[in-house]
Amino acid sequence: MVSPLILVNLKTYHEGMGQNAHRIAAAAETVGRESGVVIGIAPVFTEIRPMSQHYAIPVYAQHIDAITPGAHTGHILPEEVRAAGAHGTLINHSERRLTLADIDACVQASRRLRLESVVCTNNDSTSAAAAALRPDYVAIEPPELIGSGVSVSKADPGIIERSVNAVRAVNPDVRVLTGAGIQSGECVKIAVDLGTSGVLLASSVVKADDPEAVLRDLVSLI
């Protein structure tokens, strides 16, 4: 069986971030190696290269733009993200929404560049729509629970179940992640038992005094 994925989005939490980001990456490497669970990190863009060079963990971009090489300014070129060593990318995160056409172009660019694509969605209908674009993962996150400290696994397991069913009905090859408020091994176990292939999370690890202890708890029941 393929290991579940625990994907930690570092967002742009800044306080002490330079040091903290590397502390989290080192903890992800240690806990991942010991548990056999794949723990990935999505740092800010400038940390993709150092992280992919220094840690044996999959590194993800937080976003790519639907552009091809040429005259664009202030954009994130998928080719550069790949060249920096990224293993994959988030697309359409709740804090970085895209148009449907741009999501499609980003998924296609990811496929062409062999970047793993994780398309974020907000409900079961958008999960089904995203699955039709054939990304590697759809990540269902109810926006109202993001950063709330209230876990989607406990507060709204129905949205996970409906999204898993909706995605399977469209394309059973697309794996499902869930996120928002995920903070413990119990949250991860509920999500996996409902048919997901793992979780997408941020604050419980990024804001923790001891990120390694939180990561150990997250992988403890799977």
Ligand SMILES: O=C[C@H](O)COP(=O)(O)O
């Ligand atoms: O990308 C991560 C999600 O937005 C979840 O964030 P959170 O774990 O802080 O709720």
